Amino acid sequence: MIDPTPVLEVEHLQIDFLTRRGTVHAVRDVSFTIGRGETLGLVGESGSGKSVTAQALLGMIELPGRIVGGDVRWKGESLVRGPHVRRTIERVRGQEIAMVFQDPMTSLDPVFTVGSQVVEVLRRHRRLSRKAAKARAVELLDIVGIANPTERISQYPFEMSGGMRQRVLIAMALACEPELLVADEPTTALDVTIQAQILELVAELQQELRLAVLLITHDLGVVAGVCDRVAVMYAGKIVEDAPAADLYATPAHPYSAALLRSTPRLDIVLDRLVAIEGAPPDLRRPPAGCAFATRCPFAIDHCREEQPRLEVFEPVPNAVGAGDAETLEELEQPARTERTVACFRAAEVREEVLS
Amino acid sequence: MGRYLSQRLVQGLVVILGVTTLVFVVTRMIGDPVNFILPLSASEEQRAALRADLGFDRSILSQFWSFLSDAVRLDFGESTYFRNEDALGIVRRFLPKTLQLVVAGMIVAFVLSVPLGAIAALRPGKLLDKFLVTLSLIGLATPQFFLGQVILLFTSVKFNLVQFGDGPWTHLIFPALTLALPAIGRLTMVVRSAMIDELNSQYVKAARAKGVSRRRIVGVHALRNAAIPFVTLFGWEVIRALAGYTLVVEAVFDWPGLGDLAILSIRERDFFLIQTIVFVVAVMVVLVNIVIDIAYKIIDPRVKIA
């Protein structure tokens, strides 16, 4: 079951990149929380700031990037500022929060065996003898579904397929029993069939280990099967944050709606989101009003003048599935059911989606 | 491994054969050795007699054939300059001095370039990096004959520090440094750029996310990966030192090594000695190449030796 007290709180996070051609405001006031054992999907098109946000959770923003505002708190402790921040990050990174990256082909050191790399992580965080660490590494490879782990452990990354390497990387992430797994597009680089297997693995492990997961993806199809909640990101901001089922049934932000429309069938895993017409704004000079205004069919003059804030969105009571048993059942769960949207016309958008 | 080695040895033999052939042809084109051996007053009969004695009256092909068949038995003939001394014996007498110089110089180059390059790569673009890069550029751009002269001028002539020529090990210091300096410059740049590449790679980022310490990331992961391009270039430096730079350095410091001997043998048109020197150097180059390949295989598991 999902524990509603958040383990991770991201508050008004702002991250800039100082580049030769100007300051890129990559993350602009992002807030979200993840509860113990909760799976949050973070979706949005390329360049919206998903990876940068994820890196901030492990204290991995470094020059030319800079956290210029806001905070990330892990179980109440700041990972951004304060006198003990380095120590906290050192304790948390790889141990309480673990990360899996997009590209399994390059995320392992090519000149060391996979076993020695798993052992390295284990010995870094746990006081284990070499032998015990090796035994545990075999166990971990077994857990993530690698056949013949005792032999595999002495192989080099180049001797393994992409899917297998991603399993190894997941094993390494799980080595120290983290409480939060951040997976940044863990399946993008893999074949479709392997993608499904890896997602299944993540979902299984999430259940078994009561992991909280932040699953970053381009792919709403991926999110649908796995996530409790979904946060939709656009141009460095979260534009909608809602329980997955609600978002799919009735998106309240025009961008979420467009994303859903461009994913023809949720049960089909797509490689990439079909592009939405137009381009996101230049993040060196973000617009004064809503960043989506240039592409938004609902845009009104007001949208171009003022930034819509991410606010709790109360659906009109009679709207969705009032008699829908499934929805009601979900509402009774301790999971967070509130939805926040950053759009001046959210109510109209939702109406239109429903009609 | 055994099959690989024998393959490399065969390749090496081809290289050695090629080089010695080339040298054989070139030496036959630089003049009549007999004129250098005999005094100007020697009669034409005396010259002809010596020519016949040394085999130079035969056709070039037959000379080449006997050269090859003797070489297989490691018989390279006798020096004409060092009256009737076995050429290989002379080379063996001079070789240790050159090896001392190259080994000392390359150890210095290795020991300095690896940490300097790695330190520069830790904060690229920062003051220390810029300083080290500038120093490296100066080092690699300075010709050895000039550098050697400057060192000599300041140490030996002004302060009476270096001793010329042969002597106890202290005589080795300045020639070795002169030999090493340009290599240090080049290798520092190689280590630096390889380390910068590695430190920006995805596996380093992933290792950081796993909490692996910076020390391990730099000292174990990045360094071992950066060693892959480094090994090749370091091997080249050794080869260039062996087969070229020692010539200059030995001349400047009057160091009695193979380079000195080579210059002498060319000046004296001592064909048999030239051929022997080239043969020995070619063998060493081939050996160094094999060592590089083995080192490569040890460092990078992706390289298959078969």
Ligand SMILES: Nc1ncnc2c1ncn2[C@@H]1O[C@H](COP(=O)(O)OP(=O)(O)OP(=O)(O)O)[C@@H](O)[C@H]1O
């Ligand atoms: N090291 C960097 N230097 C300069 N700009 C950067 C850097 N890293 C990220 N950015 C900028 O931050 C913005 C967000 O990038 P981010 O990688 O978070 O996007 P993303 O949502 O993960 O996209 P994708 O789906 O392609 O992975 C981009 O506009 C990018 O240009």
Ligand code: SF4
């Ligand atoms: S605020 Fe206006 S422009 Fe922005 S998404 Fe809503 S309707 Fe569209």
Ligand SMILES: [Mg+2]
């Ligand atoms: Mg990304």
